[in-house]
Amino acid sequence: MKPKLVLHVCCAPDEAYVVHTLNADHELACFFCNPNISPFEEYAIRLKEARKVADHYGVFFAADDYLPELWEKSIAGVAGSSEGGERCRRCFSLRMRRTAAFCQANGWPSFTTVMSISPHKSIALLNECGIAAARESGVRYEPFDFKKKDGFLNSTILSKQLGLYRQDYCGCRLSRDERDHRGKNRKI
Numbered sequence: 001m002k003p004k005l006v007l008h009v010c011c012a013p014d015e016a017y018v019v020h021t022l023n024a025d026h027e028l029a030c031f032f033c034n035p036n037i038s039p040f041e042e043y044a045i046r047l048k049e050a051r052k053v054a055d056h057y058g059v060f061f062a063a064d065d066y067l068p069e070l071w072e073k074s075i076a077g078v079a080g081s082s083e084g085g086e087r088c089r090r091c092f093s094l095r096m097r098r099t100a101a102f103c104q105a106n107g108w109p110s111f112t113t114v115m116s117i118s119p120h121k122s123i124a125l126l127n128e129c130g131i132a133a134a135r136e137s138g139v140r141y142e143p144f145d146f147k148k149k150d151g152f153l154n155s156t157i158l159s160k161q162l163g164l165y166r167q168d169y170c171g172c173r174l175s176r177d178e179r180d181h182r183g184k185n186r187k188i
């Protein structure tokens with residue numbers, strides 16, 4: 001029997017590469033949980049694309065409710081910190097905790113996040129948040145690092161082949177402002 005694994009999904013390009021990589025050896029479920037994404041129109045596009053990837057590979061897909069007020073509450077007092085700092089730690093933590101709770105509620109024993117594919121995200125921070133969230137819900141966090149073996153490059157190639165939308169900011173309103181300041185040329 002294949003090991004069961006929930007993938008916390010932030011966007012379709014990262015999801016596609018990870019599903020493509022793990023699907024043969026795992027029973028996968030994709031869980032789209034991103035109360036950080038702003039504005040809602042951007043959230044809706046990323047959700048639609050993520051669902052499209054799961055359908056393409058024949059993988060179970062579920063989406064959390066869109067709860068931006070929860071994300072705002074989670075970063076209260078640290079909104080001024082830069083990308084990669086305390087606000088991102090809290091953002092990771094919120095999404096991991098909700099994913100762990102999804103696993104616990106639906107009988108999935110373990111989860112990971114496709115976010116580790118991004119060269120802009122700290123694997124140490126992701127692992128710390130994932131492990132803590134898993135412990136709280138009595139499930140397991142699998143510390144994959146999908147950026148290994150040219151994961152990021154391969155995800156850009158695969159997402160082009162599949163014709164997927166690729167965002168140019170991480171997701172929250174703050175990262176969008178930062179994108180606007182530095183110019184719209186960084187691929188996430």
Ligand code: SF4
Binds near residue numbers: 170174
């Ligand atoms: S930059 Fe990305 S990880 Fe950090 S708070 Fe914003 S959406 Fe979350």
